[in-house]
Amino acid sequence: MITGRTSRLIPTAVLWISQLCSCAATPMPYLGEPCALLYYNSAKVSGLETSCESGSGGHPWEGNHNRHAVCFATAANDHHHARLYRIGEAHNPGPTWPLPPTEELLAVGTTNPSGLNGKEDLQIQQGPGIWHLAETQLSHVTGPIVRRKLAQLGRAQQRQVRCIEGAPAPLRAHSHWAGSWTGVLIATDLPARPLTLPWDAGVFETGRVTTARHIFDGVPITTTAVYGFPPGPTYPDARALTDRLLATITREIVVGLQGVRVVAGDFNHDESTLPQIALWKQHGWVEAQQLALALWQQQPQPTCKGATQRDLIFLSPEAAALTQRVRIKDVYMEHSSVIVDLWTKAQQQQIRRWRQPAAIPWGSINIPGWHSASLAPVHEQETSTAWYQHFAYSFENSLNGYVELDHNKDLPRRCKGRAKWTEPEQVDTDRLLCPGHGIEQDSFVTHINDIHSSSSSWNTSTRLSNEELTRIASFVQAYIPKGHFPCEPITVSMWDDTLKKYRPHAAKGADGFALQDLRQMHPGHKQQLVKWLNSLEDGQTTWPKQLLQGTVSCIAKTANSKAADSYRPIVIYSLIYRTWAAIRSKTILKGVSHLIHDTAYGFMPEKEAMQYVFAMQALVELSAQADHSADGLCGFAVDLQRCFNNLRREPVALIAKALGISDKVLNPWLDFLHNNQRRFVVRGSLRRPGQPPPPSDLLSDSPKDAL
Numbered sequence: 001m002i003t004g005r006t007s008r009l010i011p012t013a014v015l016w017i018s019q020l021c022s023c024a025a026t027p028m029p030y031l032g033e034p035c036a037l038l039y040y041n042s043a044k045v046s047g048l049e050t051s052c053e054s055g056s057g058g059h060p061w062e063g064n065h066n067r068h069a070v071c072f073a074t075a076a077n078d079h080h081h082a083r084l085y086r087i088g089e090a091h092n093p094g095p096t097w098p099l100p101p102t103e104e105l106l107a108v109g110t111t112n113p114s115g116l117n118g119k120e121d122l123q124i125q126q127g128p129g130i131w132h133l134a135e136t137q138l139s140h141v142t143g144p145i146v147r148r149k150l151a152q153l154g155r156a157q158q159r160q161v162r163c164i165e166g167a168p169a170p171l172r173a174h175s176h177w178a179g180s181w182t183g184v185l186i187a188t189d190l191p192a193r194p195l196t197l198p199w200d201a202g203v204f205e206t207g208r209v210t211t212a213r214h215i216f217d218g219v220p221i222t223t224t225a226v227y228g229f230p231p232g233p234t235y236p237d238a239r240a241l242t243d244r245l246l247a248t249i250t251r252e253i254v255v256g257l258q259g260v261r262v263v264a265g266d267f268n269h270d271e272s273t274l275p276q277i278a279l280w281k282q283h284g285w286v287e288a289q290q291l292a293l294a295l296w297q298q299q300p301q302p303t304c305k306g307a308t309q310r311d312l313i314f315l316s317p318e319a320a321a322l323t324q325r326v327r328i329k330d331v332y333m334e335h336s337s338v339i340v341d342l343w344t345k346a347q348q349q350q351i352r353r354w355r356q357p358a359a360i361p362w363g364s365i366n367i368p369g370w371h372s373a374s375l376a377p378v379h380e381q382e383t384s385t386a387w388y389q390h391f392a393y394s395f396e397n398s399l400n401g402y403v404e405l406d407h408n409k410d411l412p413r414r415c416k417g418r419a420k421w422t423e424p425e426q427v428d429t430d431r432l433l434c435p436g437h438g439i440e441q442d443s444f445v446t447h448i449n450d451i452h453s454s455s456s457s458w459n460t461s462t463r464l465s466n467e468e469l470t471r472i473a474s475f476v477q478a479y480i481p482k483g484h485f486p487c488e489p490i491t492v493s494m495w496d497d498t499l500k501k502y503r504p505h506a507a508k509g510a511d512g513f514a515l516q517d518l519r520q521m522h523p524g525h526k527q528q529l530v531k532w533l534n535s536l537e538d539g540q541t542t543w544p545k546q547l548l549q550g551t552v553s554c555i556a557k558t559a560n561s562k563a564a565d566s567y568r569p570i571v572i573y574s575l576i577y578r579t580w581a582a583i584r585s586k587t588i589l590k591g592v593s594h595l596i597h598d599t600a601y602g603f604m605p606e607k608e609a610m611q612y613v614f615a616m617q618a619l620v621e622l623s624a625q626a627d628h629s630a631d632g633l634c635g636f637a638v639d640l641q642r643c644f645n646n647l648r649r650e651p652v653a654l655i656a657k658a659l660g661i662s663d664k665v666l667n668p669w670l671d672f673l674h675n676n677q678r679r680f681v682v683r684g685s686l687r688r689p690g691q692p693p694p695p696s697d698l699l700s701d702s703p704k705d706a707l
Contacts (some may be wrong), residue, residue: 009015020403034251050629068527076440077198078641079518081647084234105324105341105342105343106129106190106216106221106337106341106342106343106344107127107128107129107130107132107339107340107341108125108129108130108132108223108262108264108313108340108341108342109129109130109131109132109264109313109329109337109338109339109340110131110132110133110134110225110264110265110266110311110312110313110337110338111126111131111132111133111134111311111331111332111335111336111337111338112133112134112135112227112266112304112311112332112334112335113133113135113136113332113335114135114137114332114333114334114335115136115137116133116136116138116146116183116185117137117138117142117145117146119332120146120149120150120153121153122331122332123150123187123331124150124153124154124157124159124161125331126329126331126337128159128189129188129189129339130186130187130188130189130190130214130221130223130262131186131187131188132184132185132186132223132224132225132226132262132264132265133184133185133186133187133225134183134184134225134226134227134265134266134311135181135182135183135184135227135266136165136169136183136184136185137167137169137178137179137180137182138165138168138179138183138185139168139169139171139177139178139179139180139184140168140172140475140511141171141176141177142177142178142179143165143168143179145499146163147163147165147569149186150163154189159189160189161187161188161189162188162189162190162191162192163185163186163187163188164185164186164188164192164193164194164212165183165184165185165186165206165210165211166183166184166185166207166208166209166210167204167205167207167210168183168205168207169181169182169183169207170182170207172269172386181553182207182208182209182227183207183208184208184209184210184225184226184227184265185210185225186210186212186223186225188212188214190215190216190221191213191214191215192212192213192214192215193212193213194210194211194212194213195211195212195213195222197211197248197252197253198248199248199254200244200247200248202244203244203248206245207227208226208227208228208229208245209225209226209227209245209248209249210224210225211223211224211225211226211253212224216324216344217344218601219260219344220259220260220262221260221261221262221319222257222259222260222262223258223261223262223263223264223266224244224249224253224262224263224264224265225265226246226249226263226264226265226266226267227265227266227268228242228265228266228267228268228269228310229242229268230243230244230268231243231269231431232269236267238269239269239273239274242267242268242269242274243274243275243276243297246274246276246277247276249263249276249317250276250279250280254279254280254285254316255283258318258624259316259318260316260318260319260322260342261315261316261318262313262314262315262316262319262340263280263285263314264313264314264338264366265311265312266304266310266311266335267310267311267312268310269310270308270309271287271312272412277314278559282556282559283317284311284314284316284320285312285314285315285316285317286320287312287313287314287315287322288313288314288315288323288338288340289301289312289326289338290324291315291320292324292325292326294324298384301328301336302336303328303335303336303338304335304336305334305335306332310335310339311335311336311338312338313338313340315340318376318423319340319342322342322343322344323340323341323342324341324342324343326338326339326340326341327339327340327341330407330504340503345615352547354510354551354561354679354686356417356508356510356512357414357415357416357417357418358412358414358415359415359514359516360399360411360415360516360517361403361405361412361415362516362520364400364403364404364405365399365403365404365520366402366403366404367520369402370399370402370522371522371523373398373402373522374449375394375398375522375524375525376394377524377528378390378391378394378528383452383544384541384542384543384544385540385544385545385546387532387544388511388544388547389419389544389546390419391525391528391529391532392418392419392511392512392513392546393418393419394525395418395517395521395522395525396411396415396416396418396419397411398522398525398703399411415699417512418511418512418513426450428560467649469650471507472651472654473654476655476658477658478652478655480655480658480659481595481659482658482659482660482662483591483592483594483595483659483660484591484594485587485588485591485659485661485662485665486586486587486591487537487587487662487664487665489534489537489579490530490533490534490537490583491530492523492526492527492530494583495526495529495579495583496519496526496529497545498582498583498586499515499518499519499579500519501582502515502575506575507572508572508575509547509550509551509572509573509574509575509576509577510549510550510551510572510574511546511547511549511574511576513574513575513576514575515575518575518576518579519526529576533580536668537664537665537667538664542671543577543668543671543672545674546574547573547574547577548577548672548675548676548677549573549574549676549677549679550571550573550676550677550679551571551572551678551679551680551681551686552569552570552571552572552573552678552679552680552681553569553570553572553681554567554568554569554570555567555568555569555570556568567580569680571678573676577672580668581669584665584669586605588665589604589605590605591659592604592659593605595659597639599612599615601615616637620633621631625658635695649670649673653666653670
């Protein structure tokens with residue numbers, strides 16, 4: 001059965017083959033268009049290593065899986081040419097044909113040579129690119145020799161091969177030069193340097209991991225070579241040791257970095273058995289052969305002794321978007337080489353990022369000495385935005401002299417930036433090159449700009465008519481009871497008590513102030529901040545632009561979330577706004593609790609929604625235990641999806657006004673709703689700033705809106 005490149009599948013085809021090739025890997029002449037070149041290597045009968053080229057002079061595809069032409073190998077004694085016609089199109093076509101020029105593709109590969117000493121020529125024959133080699137067995141004696149040999153063989157091919165090696169392998173017993181069965185090395189033809197990471201104690205010294213930063217056509221690429229611990233008597237806890245090896249990679253590479261990243265090597269375990277890899281997948285990473293299966297139905301192949309798949313290449317979302325093909329190549333005896341071709345010469349896309357300062361090292365701050373020092377007040381400014389900028393500048397500079405990290409005791413530069421403000425349209429951009437050609441499916445959107453522009457608005461609901469608003473206002477005035485909602489000025493003690501209720505790792509907003517910054521803040525700064533919030537409630541100032549920015553992140557509802565409705569969008573505002581809203585919400589909810597029935601549990605003081613479930617269970621049990629002559633219990637449960645998303649500001653404001661909530665709270669809240677801007681965040685890229693659509697006048701996600 002032969003498949004071609006149109007929408008049909010040809011059930012039968014006749015191939016007339018004569019004078020088949022004998023022992024040499026000789027290309028057969030081809031006639032006409034379309035046709036294919038067939039290569040045969042009699043020394044690779046068991047491995048069936050074949051390749052195929054288009055008759056129009058396209059670029060070769062090596063490996064057993066070519067989705068654009070039929071590849072096959074035969075064994076015979078004579079050689080003839082063969083004409084192979086392509087008719088029809090595969091139901092699941094592969095990468096765009098023809099592929100980009102070879103010089104525009106970057107090969108990123110991994111393999112296990114089972115000792116690199118003496119096999120340098122085989123490695124050089126694999127071609128230029130970035131190669132991650134596991135179990136090199138290079139000691140401090142053989143390592144320099146092999147590196148010089150690789151550089152020498154590379155120069156013979158007009159290549160500059162650079163080697164970045166992990167810790168040298170310890171010497172074998174009774175040997176003065178041979179390394180033990182460990183060691184990793186990254187051989188690259190690109191400008192590169194080793195990347196130092198804070199590895200856990202003893203991890204790097206195992207010689208099983210190393211990381212490098214490469215530059216290809218202006219694009220930084222971070223790659224890591226890994227050699228997992230093999231299971232057996234030597235390492236009875238091999239899986240746990242390998243997972244510990246990968247923990248630093250998860251923290252520093254998968255979560256801590258952005259951009260094109262690759263982790264490759266011989267993991268010595270199935271990917272499904274390593275918990276760290278499950279975390280990688282939750283962050284959008286994908287294994288190369290699994291990506292080829294999803295895109296081109298290219299079935300995964302075993303890479304270790306023809307039986308298991310242990311040599312793996314994991315691609316970050318940015319690297320997966322650049323992938324053009326995945327190849328398997330047999331070079332060494334026991335392990336196949338896995339190769340991913342990346343294409344970076346394509347259309348440019350700008351990624352908008354919101355730069356934030358690094359966390360202040362509060363463990364190295366002399367807090368008692370800092371708190372006892374005098375503090376100059378932040379003077380009033382023309383605008384609240386300017387005042388907030390001076391406030392942040394004063395906060396950061398007041399720490400100078402109390403940091404016990406280096407000789408000058410000043411706050412590191414990387415920890416500053418809360419006072420720096422740039423307009424949204426001037427936010428620094430990073431350049432990322434993404435492929436301009438490839439298979440596109442209408443049901444999937446992968447490019448950053450496409451994701452950001454896939455929806456023109458948050459909600460398309462129409463605005464309430466004047467007649468509807470009048471009817472709601474009349475109902476509110478007639479039936480909503482008046483309550484008592486005291487609005488005492490905010491104090492520092494109220495502020496501190498609210499900060500204590502946050503979880504230790506509460507998300508910080510776009511203004512850069514983290515939870516520990518607010519908790520450890522100088523008493524003078526706290527007093528000025530609380531005083532400013534009180535003036536805001538008195539109508540003397542407005543919200544600064546820094547606090548009006550919100551970022552929208554999607555949180556997975558389940559461990560294997562894939563569909564759009566499996567994610568929950570969360571808006572993260574400044575901790576300062578959230579704390580103010582929490583203080584005022586607590587007072588208002590306490591007043592509302594006297595006006596509603598006792599069976600309302602959500603958001604009520606000393607109550608939680610889970611209590612409603614317990615109450616329902618108790619009612620069911622009491623009904624089941626009652627006498628049959630007694631009245632039975634009947635009812636139903638309703639789950640209103642996205643109910644909160646469709647609440648309008650105007651009727652909510654009317655209800656709040658009718659309840660008697662003070663204008664000192666309502667006016668700042670409504671002002672925030674009217675002026676705040678929200679940006680979706682996808683893989684670290686921010687969408688252009690947008691406000692809730694004017695026709696809908698919806699609420700936003702903040703503690704005040706929960707009322």
